[in-house]
Amino acid sequence: EAQVTQNPRYLITVTGKKLTVTCSQNMNHEYMSWYRQDPGLGLRQIYYSMNVEVTDKGDVPEGYKVSRKEKRNFPLILESPSPNQTSLYFCASSLEASNTEAFFGQGTRLTVV
Amino acid sequence: DAKTTQPPSMDCAEGRAANLPCNHSTISGNEYVYWYRQIHSQGPQYIIHGLKNNETNEMASLIITEDRKSSTLILPHATLRDTAVYYCIALNSGYSTLTFGKGTMLLVSP
Numbered sequence: 001e002a003q004v005t006q007n008p009r010y011l012i013t014v015t016g017k018k019l020t021v022t023c024s025q026n027m028n029h030e031y032m033s034w035y036r037q038d039p040g041l042g043l044r045q046i047y048y049s050m051n052v053e054v055t056d057k058g059d060v061p062e063g064y065k066v067s068r069k070e071k072r073n074f075p076l077i078l079e080s081p082s083p084n085q086t087s088l089y090f091c092a093s094s095l096e097a098s099n100t101e102a103f104f105g106q107g108t109r110l111t112v113v
Numbered sequence: 114d115a116k117t118t119q120p121p122s123m124d125c126a127e128g129r130a131a132n133l134p135c136n137h138s139t140i141s142g143n144e145y146v147y148w149y150r151q152i153h154s155q156g157p158q159y160i161i162h163g164l165k166n167n168e169t170n171e172m173a174s175l176i177i178t179e180d181r182k183s184s185t186l187i188l189p190h191a192t193l194r195d196t197a198v199y200y201c202i203a204l205n206s207g208y209s210t211l212t213f214g215k216g217t218m219l220l221v222s223p
Contacts, residue, residue, distance in 0.1 A: 004156070033210075043157070043213040058210065090156050092211075102149075102211055104156030 002027050006091050006105035013081055013112055021076045021108045023091030031097045032074040033058065034066065036087040037107075043090070049074055050097055081112040114212060115140040115203035122218040125195075131188040133217050135201030138182040145204050146177060148186045149213070150197040157200065157213070160186065191221045 004025045013019055025032065033048035035058075045058030049068040063085055065077040074093075078085060088109050094102040118136040125131040137146065147162040161168055161175045163184075168175045174187040188195055200216040 042215060045210055045212075048210065088154065092156075101159040101162075102157075104158070106156055107154060109154075 002103065004091055004093050004103050004105040006089070006108050008108060009106065010109050011111070013110070015082055015112055016080050019078050019081060019110075021078075021089060021091075021110070023074045023076065023105060024072050025074075025091075025093040025103065026072065027093065027095070027103065028071065029093040029095050029103075030071070031095070031100075032068065032091065032093045034064070034074070034076050035090045035092065036060065036085075037090065038087050046076070046089075048097075081110075083112050086110060086112050114205055115144055117201045117203055117214060119199070119201050119214065119217045121215065122220070125188075125191045125219060125221050127193055127221055127223050128190055131186075131191040131195065131219055131221065133186040133188075133199050133201075133219065134183065135186070136183045137201070137203045140181050140203050141205075143205060146175065146181075146184050147202045147204050147211075148173070148175065149200045149202065149211075150195075151200070151216070152194075152197040160199075162204075191219075193221050193223065195219065196221045 007022045030051045034046040035043045037043045044060045047066040049055045091105040092102045094100045115137050148160040149157040151157045163175045177184045198216040200213050
């Protein structure tokens with residue numbers, strides 16, 4: 001089954017403790033991206049990757065890092081999480097960057113205390 | 114990418130057609146109209162997209178006006194599971210980021 005898998009689904013952590021949210025897709029998609037969703041602000045793109053070893057900032061990249069060492073994986077790294085990064089995070093992938101259907105993961109609800 | 118305008122909310126009776134409008138008066142010739150939906154706190158789900166011809170798939174139909182300034186997403190027989198926020202997005206045919214607005218909250222009632 002074609003899918004985007006995020007882990008963990010829920011995470012509560014403390015300020016400053018590094019964490020990684022994993023994202024994996026099984027569709028051989030080139031394009032992957034991360035979004036965060038906050039009440040009243042909607043979905044905002046954090047980072048995206050056009051292909052392996054190619055990543056770029058989205059609209060709200062501050063406080064986040066990503067890597068794309070393999071095509072299927074696109075982890076989101078919070079080196080020093082802060083409470084304002086408490087949010088619902090979604091990973092997405094699509095065959096190409098343009099004009100194709102995007103598939104989204106089920107989301108990761110992160111709480112930073 | 115062109116800005117889109119959608120009503121904040123709509124209601125629909127179960128079994129009836131849900132017609133969700135979207136205004137995109139500044140859309141350019143190479144921008145597609147995409148529709149996604151998001152069921153409460155789940156990941157957004159692709160529904161359909163089109164350029165200028167009407168499109169239909171197993172989920173919905175997309176009607177785009179001849180001048181392409183507006184479109185309507187039609188769910189022919191809405192069910193309770195169709196309750197969701199529906200997003201209309203104008204997206205360039207070249208590289209472009211999916212930018213989600215506030216969408217329309219569709220509530221399907223028994």
